[in-house]
Amino acid sequence: MPAPSGDWVTPARLSGIEQELASVLRTSDDVLVFQAEAVALLEAVARSIARPGIPCLNLVSGPYGRGFGIWLEQFGAEVISLEVPYDSAVAANAVEEALTQRTDIEVVALVHAESVTGTSNPVREIGPIAHERGAVVVVDAVASIGGTPLETDEWALDINVGAPHKCLGGSPGVSFASVSERAWELVRGNPAAPRDSFLSLLDWKEHWLDSDRSSVPGTPNVAEMVSLAAALDRIRSEGLDHVIARHELVARALRAGIVGLGLEPWAAEESAAATCVTTLRIPRDVPEVDFRGRAALYGAEVASGHDEMAGSLRIDHMGAGAQPSEVLTQLAALGQALLDHGHTVDVGAGVQAAATVVAAG
Amino acid sequence: MPAPSGDWVTPARLSGIEQELASVLRTSDDVLVFQAEAVALLEAVARSIARPGIPCLNLVSGPYGRGFGIWLEQFGAEVISLEVPYDSAVAANAVEEALTQRTDIEVVALVHAESVTGTSNPVREIGPIAHERGAVVVVDAVASIGGTPLETDEWALDINVGAPHKCLGGSPGVSFASVSERAWELVRGNPAAPRDSFLSLLDWKEHWLDSDRSSVPGTPNVAEMVSLAAALDRIRSEGLDHVIARHELVARALRAGIVGLGLEPWAAEESAAATCVTTLRIPRDVPEVDFRGRAALYGAEVASGHDEMAGSLRIDHMGAGAQPSEVLTQLAALGQALLDHGHTVDVGAGVQAAATVVAAG
Amino acid sequence: MPAPSGDWVTPARLSGIEQELASVLRTSDDVLVFQAEAVALLEAVARSIARPGIPCLNLVSGPYGRGFGIWLEQFGAEVISLEVPYDSAVAANAVEEALTQRTDIEVVALVHAESVTGTSNPVREIGPIAHERGAVVVVDAVASIGGTPLETDEWALDINVGAPHKCLGGSPGVSFASVSERAWELVRGNPAAPRDSFLSLLDWKEHWLDSDRSSVPGTPNVAEMVSLAAALDRIRSEGLDHVIARHELVARALRAGIVGLGLEPWAAEESAAATCVTTLRIPRDVPEVDFRGRAALYGAEVASGHDEMAGSLRIDHMGAGAQPSEVLTQLAALGQALLDHGHTVDVGAGVQAAATVVAAG
Amino acid sequence: MPAPSGDWVTPARLSGIEQELASVLRTSDDVLVFQAEAVALLEAVARSIARPGIPCLNLVSGPYGRGFGIWLEQFGAEVISLEVPYDSAVAANAVEEALTQRTDIEVVALVHAESVTGTSNPVREIGPIAHERGAVVVVDAVASIGGTPLETDEWALDINVGAPHKCLGGSPGVSFASVSERAWELVRGNPAAPRDSFLSLLDWKEHWLDSDRSSVPGTPNVAEMVSLAAALDRIRSEGLDHVIARHELVARALRAGIVGLGLEPWAAEESAAATCVTTLRIPRDVPEVDFRGRAALYGAEVASGHDEMAGSLRIDHMGAGAQPSEVLTQLAALGQALLDHGHTVDVGAGVQAAATVVAAG
DSSP: OOSSSSSOOOOHHHHHHHHHHOOOOOOOOOEEEESOOHHHHHHHHHHHHHOOOOOEEEEEEEEEHHHHHHHHHHHHHHHHHHHOTSOOOHHHHHHHHHHHHOOOEEEEEEEEEEETTTTEEHHHHHHHHHHHOOOOOEEEEEETTTTTTTTTTTTTSSSSOOOOTSSTOOOOOOEEEEEEEHHHHHHTTTTTTOOSSSTTTHHHHHIIIIISSSSSOOOOOOHHHHHHHHHHHHHHHOOOOHHHHHHHHHHHHHHHHHHHTTTTEESSGGBBBBBBEEEEEEEETHHHHHHHHHHHHHHHOOOOOOOGGEEEEEOOOOOOGOOOOHHHHHHHHHHHHHTTHHHHHHOOOOOOOOHHHHHHO | OOSSSSSOOOOOHHHHHHHHHHHHHHHSSSSEEESSSSHHHHHHHHHHHOOOOEEEEEEEEHHHHHHHHHHHHTTTTTTEEOOTTTTTTTOOHHHHHHHHTTTEEEEEEEEETTTTTTOOOOOHHHHHHHHTTEEEEEEOOOTTTTTBBOOOOTOOSSSSEOTTTTTTOOOOTEEEEEEEEHEEEEEEEESSSOOOSTHHHHHHHHIIIIIIOOOOSSSOHHHHHHHHHHHHHHHHHHHHHHHHHHHHHHHHHHHHHHHHHHHHEEESSSBBBBEEEEEEETTTTSSSSHHHHOOOOOHOEEEEEOGGGGEEEEEEOOOOGHHHHHHHHHHHHHHHHHHHOOOOOOOHHHHHHHHHHHHOO | OSSSSSSTTTTTHHHHHHHHHHHHHHHOOOOESSSSOOHHHHHHHHHOOOOTTOEEEEEEESSHHHHHHHHHHTTOOOOEEEETTSSSSOOOOHHHHHHHOTTTTEOOOSSSTTTTTEOOOOHHHHHHHHTTTTOOOEOTTTTTBBBBBOTTTTTSSEEEEEEEEEEEEETTTEEEEEEOOHHHHHHTTOOSSSOSSSTTTTHHIIIIIOOOOOOOOOOOOOOHHHHHHHHHHHHHHOOOHHHHHHHHHHHHHHHHHHHTOOEEESSSGGGGOOHHHHHHEEOTTTTTHHHHHHHHHTTEEEEEEEEGGTTTEEEEGGGGGOOOGHHHHHHHHHHHHHHHHOOOOHHHHHHHHHHHHHOOO | OOOOTTTTSOOOHHHHHHHHHHHHHOOEEEEESSOHHHHHHHHHHHHHHHHTTTTEEEEESSSSHHHHHHHHHHHOOOOEEEETHHHHSOHHHHHHHHHOOOTTTEEEEEEEETTTTTEEOOOOHHHHHHHTTEEEEEEEOTTTBBBBBBTTTTTTHHHHHEEETTTTTOOOOEEEEEEOOHHHHHHOOOSSSSSSSSSSHHEEEEETTSSSSSOOSSSSHHHHHHHHHHHHHHHHOOOOOHHHHHHHHHHHHHHHHHHHHEEEESSSGGBBBBBEEEEEEEOSOOHHHHHHHHHHHHHOOEOOOOGGGGEEEEEEOOOGGGGGGHHHHHHHHHHHHHHHTOOOOOHHHHHHHHHHHHHHH
């Protein structure tokens, strides 16, 4: 009488999933699969590295970066914050400068793509700079992995936290991270790092990664693990490069279309734009709530920004939603909804500008 | 050791499906579920009614109507054909006239919606006329059921053949028909009606409809039956009226948008336009094959017409595909693809014309 | 607006399915996939070969063999029947003798495994004998394919009708057949062979098998085709030989257990026993209906025989149900149910006899 | 371009799931759904109640009870442990006595059913006793909910932690708890209770339970939530009482069969036996590993016990696996496997003893 338990997640299947994820993360480091959403894993990472008084450089270009800094402080770290407006990226040379001023910094934490602001930080440049100074580089890659290139080993990233439900096109109930040996050393040296806890990275390291792997610890989220395996199958079948290119093309075409409509993209420069979502400044005279309903009626799903993002609109294009063939829809619906509200936009020009990008491929 | 058989299709489930279909067909007549696609059921119907020499009036406004007439002739009927060009509907008074000229006609056969031409016949008017003259009215409702009103009892239709995979949003491997007592009498009087055959309506009548219903005859297409039940659940949950209204709105908006782009709808009059697909005349100078690829790149799925339909394009909008929120996509993609081929269309005007219809609801 | 149609069944997918089926049937002949249950395909085969007056030798060892003969007669063939009691197989030398007496016989039709009686005919021996005499050999392999070896080419079988829902572990809504060139010649020479019909093999031959295969004719049973492809994937993954061995082992163990319980298997000799179902003679004093309910309560699904099978019980073990690990259940439940009805059986001895076979593998 | 996010889990769906769970838990207290497996929720509960120095009475009759006590100590509580051998239940009067000796005890923690030992504690009696003394009663009901009666309100239980993947027949990636007002007061008074954390019950209380419920906090495990909703649908459809009765019947029949085989159940008394798993003492001379393989060959899934459970075997029967029709299989396979190893058991007698219980219903 087999119990309806997590039997699907055998040691062999879990190992296979780890290998697929390592391939997606482009790393030979440990990859751990965490049985809850990415926010919980980010908390576990923050708790694991934040020993009392440890100096950490935390980059802030959106709410996720800000939130990670708050955790680091709560858990006792000394946080040096490097902040830019939410429509910009943190420049690599600003990081270099900060590390020159404070040579004792042990951790550099940053978000690759901020899914609320639609902006992106230059992880490719920042990783090697921080690594060279001896810092452990911690990247929140939740909204970038699968949507933009991420080279964990080449860029010397020590911890990369990812999730299946953004650009990888999966479901959100599990998350994952790569952890370098340098990062494990830092965690092992932290007496406050969680132990005997759901949030313990070290438990997982000892009971699974460094064990004989005869059995999977705990009771996995089996439905989510099946979903993750399916998402990784689709990624492999399509090809990671193609998945990334698809996200990049959609982001580029949508940005061109927004300009074509006569509107203003949120991200100040294209190099600072994320590929998972596109944000734009909404014309001042347009009431937000009605606008969303009208756009939905025409086939576009847009979200209004709040707080620092007030006056912006966001269009998501992640995973299965990142289809070049959907770009014209979004623009036609967005443009028409603005027209209906009395705002002057040129729908035909927006569509045409995007089509030019899509057709060029 | 239970065999992986059709056990799902119990007598109670089959009876429940029949009742749901009767409700969709708006009838208290017998409803039979046939374990193959609708074309096979149409053949079974033609064989069942076509006793040698029986005079049948067959309406032709597209290839399905033409094909049914060919079957009737093959099986020995005398076929009187009432034909119109493929962009038009057969007028009710033309049927009345034909029945006046030949008062011995026993069957009037017609197609409600022709899914290749995108045209529709006025079944509502023709049914009562033919019924009054004593004819058995046979309707191919495959492409109309769920997309346009169909009142079997009120309009006095004797046989209505439908299928799940068009406007009902299901899968094609089963089909169904309502059969009136008048129709059963006609079939019973036909010595050539199939017996002991997969194509026998009478077998089904005797071994299932008029039996004690203790067991389902044959081995049902269980995967397709599960799919049919799911489709009927969705219909009931959304409401048949809402499903029909959705198809009508999409067809109306798309037609308006086509005119807005500066193109010409195929169906001569809006009253002759089907709600399951929309056809338009393609500008002469546009090469067909490239055009389809370009439209697909931008998110529109269009099919080129052949034979009588040469020079036309078809856009399907059936079942889950009949979404008002998809209309702007289709027009933007269609318009942009034509623009790319050097044809002058006004994408913005097309989008706006459709949006006006969609917004009016 | 993509219609929810049979788009899944592309020409490439259909060709792939045909190749998998050819591999299961062990043939390089044409393989056709028929969009309805096997009984409809058997009817189509009977209609296709039965030209008026054609002499056919029809083997009868159960109801399916008898039924095929009735069709052949209805469609005009001269049927020579070779019949044995329903607990026996037709001997190969009896076929040889019949073909010696009537050298003009053009068709030899037989059922490989009769799923009602649980008996099996020696197709391996009969095929070559009939082939040598120039006859077209037509085999109903519906209940044997996947459960017992079947070598279409090696055994010179001209038409083999199979289905996914018995030993192949699939769903019943499609069926398939291999057709040799000798068989196609016979069908082409039959003026009564169906044309322009759902039951036409020739239509399929011309519009698909011998065409440029640019599009799939008709509208496939897409849910059933997906299910068929999945079943073939599982077969390939497990290995056809292993699937067959599993059925054989279960049948052998169950038969041993029945003897161990002190009961009598139905099939007179083990060589005449099918591997898809096992039948046994029920002790006279046991009331049938209660017995079934009691066996079900304990975990065995048994069916009572009717007509020629009155006084028998049948246990199915096909596809996913053919598990050696299920044999002890069936015997324990069967034995205990008989005990409850006051019949003397030795449950422990039955279980032990079956276990010996299972453990030997 | 809708992102593949947790949109399925709307506030209305989450509220509906909570109501279903409240009905299963028989309570009008708050019910919270936790987005990770039950062990994580138990940790969250332990952290939430364990303020430094708080005196807690912890009942230990198996490893889950022991583990909860270790957490309470780690988080700073003073733990008074009430322990019995792992084949017995903690008696209600022992709890009463302990509470009389230490009248300052604020928490009584116990496990309802220990799924490793197959034993059960008398929560029905202990709850009211502890409640009357003013203690917060914390029950680990993970392995009992759905398999045995549990009356949260009637028995005065303050926190009940449950999970879908045991007797409720669901999937393990989410868990749930009822929390009484008395329990919330205790947690609010604990300055160490988690905040801004995945493990915070108070966050969930404030941001969801006591909020305007306009949006679901965090990103739910959507695949697991769909699975939970499906499990609750099945429970409601079958009826909770019937689900519980099914587990009880299976446990009773299996225990009778084990005695019938001549073996010894682990749980000292039937009243101390859980209904989710059944454990037995394995005859000394039987090698464990081979035994498991042989039992599996015959259709029984048994697990060997370790540590305190060394020398025992466990058979799970939870959720869909709790079928009276499976009991005879387990016994026949278990008995035959023991016979194969040279141990004397009476398979027939075991089967018959179980069948008597099953047939009595």
